[in-house]
Amino acid sequence: MDIRPIKTDADYQAALDEIQSLFDASPNTPEGDKLEVLATLVDAFEEQHFPIPAPDPIEAVKYYMESRGLTRKDLEPYIGNRARVSEILNRKRPLTLRMIQRLHDTLGVPADMLLKPYQVTKRRTQKALPRTARLRSTSARASN
Numbered sequence: 001m002d003i004r005p006i007k008t009d010a011d012y013q014a015a016l017d018e019i020q021s022l023f024d025a026s027p028n029t030p031e032g033d034k035l036e037v038l039a040t041l042v043d044a045f046e047e048q049h050f051p052i053p054a055p056d057p058i059e060a061v062k063y064y065m066e067s068r069g070l071t072r073k074d075l076e077p078y079i080g081n082r083a084r085v086s087e088i089l090n091r092k093r094p095l096t097l098r099m100i101q102r103l104h105d106t107l108g109v110p111a112d113m114l115l116k117p118y119q120v121t122k123r124r125t126q127k128a129l130p131r132t133a134r135l136r137s138t139s140a141r142a143s144n
Contacts, residue, residue: 003037006045015042056118057095058088064109078102091121 006012019038025031055063065075075085079099087093095103095114104111 003034003041006041012042012045012049015045054113054116057100057114057116058091058118060109060113061103062089064103064107068107070107078106091119094118094120 004011006015015038019035019042022031022035022038025035061075064070065072072082072085072089075089076082079085079088079095079102084093088095088099100111100114103109103114
């Protein structure tokens with residue numbers, strides 16, 4: 001059995017090709033053992049070179065909703081009223097600790113995933129009109 005660490009893309013591709021040829025190997029045979037070792041090496045290489053980032057809290061909640069066939073209305077007992085659920089899922093408001101606890105305890109969303117920081121879109125605030133514009137606006141409404 002000639003197995004070496006996977007250090008380059010060429011090594012990686014060769015290991016994948018070898019895995020494909022051994023895919024039907026029976027466990028506890030020399031071919032099955034080779035397949036198991038190669039799969040472990042490929043997994044380690046992929047983890048180091050092609051990491052998959054964990055989803056942010058909102059993506060995690062959306063995944064749990066989709067995988068369990070839940071609607072936004074189903075989240076209301078854990079997050080709050082319809083408007084609050086919308087604000088959370090649209091990233092206009094952050095999850096609170098109480099929401100995180102409820103989502104973890106009832107839906108099984110991992111708490112460590114829900115506690116990760118994520119981007120919240122700031123709400124637009126209307127800028128105050130200058131005093132003269134407010135006066136003109138008020139006098140225009142009064143004359144109608």
